[in-house]
Every structure is written in C-alpha cells, then in structure tokens.
Amino acid sequence: AQSVAQPEDQVNVAEGNPLTVKCTYSVSGNPYLFWYVQYPNRGLQFLLKYITGDNLVKGSYGFEAEFNKSQTSFHLKKPSALVSDSALYFCAVRVLPYGNNRLAFGKGNQVVVIP
C-alpha cells in the first residue's frame, strides 16, 4: 500500500537556522508526493508537490523539498526558519494511480521555531 512516514514527532530549530522536516515514502510505481502545513485550529494549506521532473521542488513561503528516489525520501526544507513557521507539517502521497486522487498522510511533525 502507498504510505509515507514522518519519523520525528517534533522538530525544534532556532530562528534563522535551516529547517528540515523528514518524510520517507513507500509506493509502487512513480510517487505523487505533497507537503501541507496546518496552523492551530485551521485547515491544511498546500505547500508544494512532486509529480515528475526536477527533483528539487519549490513551494510557498520559501519552502522547498527534494525528491530522492534512491533513499525514497521527500524531505521539506527551508534555508532560514521564521517563528511564524511554527506549525504542524504533513507529508502525503497519492494512493492510487489515475482515477483516484485520495491522499495518505503521515502522522505529522510539530515544528517549533525558537526566537
């Protein structure tokens, strides 16, 4: 079954330092991978996606993610974290090929950016 794993529960980083949120995937075939961010009591906001093409994907709010096929990873990165980046981050994968677009989510990573 298509799935993603987010191995860390919480990521703490000082403001201004690089931020990395890890995600590994398990799929058959070519993966469609996504990152979403959730602020308290809010819905999920789309950050970026990898479908095909360049392994480095740039998204909203200065975030980017690198697709690594050999390591089956899709880590989210930001060069310089802001306090406002503190939120819950979800990695997701599309479950089935064409015709069904439902997503399977990881358990989420709480990111805390320390001023």
Place this chain on the structure above:
Amino acid sequence: NAGVMQNPRHLVRRRGQEARLRCSPMKGHSHVYWYRQLPEEGLKFMVYLQKENIIDESGMPKERFSAEFPKEGPSILRIQQVVRGDSAAYFCASSPPNNQETQYFGPGTRLLVL
C-alpha cells in the same frame, strides 16, 4: 475566489444524535474529499465524491456514516447516532477537474460528542 468552506466550524452533539457537516468546494471544483483527523493523529481518508457520484468510499465506516454531493448545493457528511469516538476534526478538500492532483482544504468542522 473563496476557498473551500465548511460549516459549522464547531459542532457539539450528544450521543445518539445526528451530525451533519457541510462542505462547499472552491468555485469550479467538481471533486470533493472528506478526511477525518483524530486527536494526535494525521488525516485519514474517508470518501471521494464527484457531483452526484461516490467514487471511493473505502475509508468510510460501514455503519452510521454517509456522504453525498448533489448536483446543486454543498457536499454533506452525515453521521447518525453519534458516539464519543466520532469526536474529531473533519476536513473537506476539493480539486478542479483539470488538476486533480492538488487538493485544497477547508478549515474543518470540529465535532465533539458528549
């Protein structure tokens, strides 16, 4: 262009009552997805609908839960005879017919069953 709208934002029900959650997709979006988020967990897929059709309901509990997306009006997720374990945040997402990969989420309905 308004985003995905969900109402109510908060819903309190007593055990045995019915809960009706509404979702209005973004303008021009014809695909709707419902997900449930239990406390301290990620989102779990429930059902995928297009106008007047249920495409995939493999994530829906077999009893008490139903969903519809009529030709006119919002999508409805209905939970009959609610139990405490139904307490969760229910999120709706929508996508347009020509770009189905990206789903746009609403703010969610937080259901509390007393």
